[in-house]
Amino acid sequence: MADSNTFFQERYAVLLTKHGKEQVIKPTLEKAVGIHVIVETGFDTDRFGTFTREIERPGSQLDTARLKARKGMELTGLDIGLASEGSFGPHPVMPWVPWNVEIVLLVDQKENAEICGEYASFNTNYAHAIVSNFQEAENFARKVGFPEHCLVLRPDNERHQSIVKDINDWEHLKEAVAWGIARSAVGKVCLETDMRAHANPTRMGNIQKAAENLVQKIKKQCPWCGTPGFSVTDRKKGLPCEWCGRPTEEIRAVVYTCARCGFSQEEIKDPDERAPAGRCQYCNP
Ligand SMILES: [Zn+2]
Ligand SMILES: [Zn+2]
Structure with a gap:
């Protein structure tokens, strides 16, 4: 089984950006994963949408990141594409606060793998x-x-x-x-x-966090086939109550799934953890 820390070692990835995103993405990935990041600035990424709405985004945040990653590979002939895409808007549950979701996507054409780092935050000046x-x-x-x-x-x-x-x-x-x-x-x-990365240091910091999340995901490899990016796909409720031991609505375990071979594994966060009785429908109905 390949070590996830060497999976991308000495391979080349292209990052398409004209807004300076390489400042945070390149050093984070090169240092932690050993990949070489080539920056391609010769393409106008605004064609995939602008925050100032002159050009609408062609699809969802993830779809747009995939388009950018593929475009980078097409332009350079490399088989790994990196792309970052952000979204800003009202928080889905608390619409009075602005909400920023950043993703940094890695598409590995050769190994048929896709790994997506994410970071969502209230920390934005979007206004x-x-x-x-x-x-x-x-x-x-x-x-x-x-x-x-x-x-x-x-x-x-x-x-x-x-x-x-x-x-x-x-x-x-x-x-x-x-x-x-x-x-x-x-x-x-x-x-x-201005929400463009080079014009907005707060956003640049959030992109850095998404790149760090991508590194964490790369380091978590599938125990079956060894592909990096063994990621959380589901959360299971049922954490036992601290008083009566009955299952509650609190999260008991997370499920990891390999996007490549489909292998899936449940991981109990901490077997000794109990839910507060206040969350139990028997002890606190
Ligand atoms: Zn696998
Ligand atoms: Zn209880």
Whole structure:
């Protein structure tokens, strides 16, 4: 059985990016996995969608990452493609808080394997505001970590066709606000946080975490066929109650499955762990 730490050793992977994502993905993977990451910047990844909505994403987050990974392999002839894709929006359960999900995907064409690192976080400055003067613009900018984090501006509202990107200092912001207000039918501009990785250090940090999660998954190999990426596919409830020992709705075990050969294994988190009686429908109905 191959050691997962050597599975990708000395192999070459291509990362398609024009937003500096190699800063965090390349060192993380090269150090932990021994793979060589080749950065391909000659392709405009905005064709697969932009956060500022000029171009819609062609499919789901994972589908788009797969398209980028394949495009990179096609351009370079390498048989491993890496891609990162982020999404921003309201949290699925708490819609009043913004939520960022980052994935870093590895597609190994030769071994027919796909491993996806993930990281989801409340830690994002994803926001927008409609303002009518520089003072209001400044208040918003300070709240979202400007100028370390860049801003994007449109006259009127978030649907206007004209757009100013790469606003990264106060002077530039002042000019952009004046320009936008002069062009606006209602004397207002829409400011939004720039979510491109190179313009948003908070997001870059989340991509780093997704890359670290990918490394963890690579290091977990299938006990049957040895392929890295033996990942959690299911969680089983039934953790016994601390008082009566009956099964509760709390998680008792996780199930790992190999995406390549289908081998599956249940792993009990900690056999001595018990659920608090407050979670038991008998002791605390
Ligand atoms: Zn397997
Ligand atoms: Zn109980």
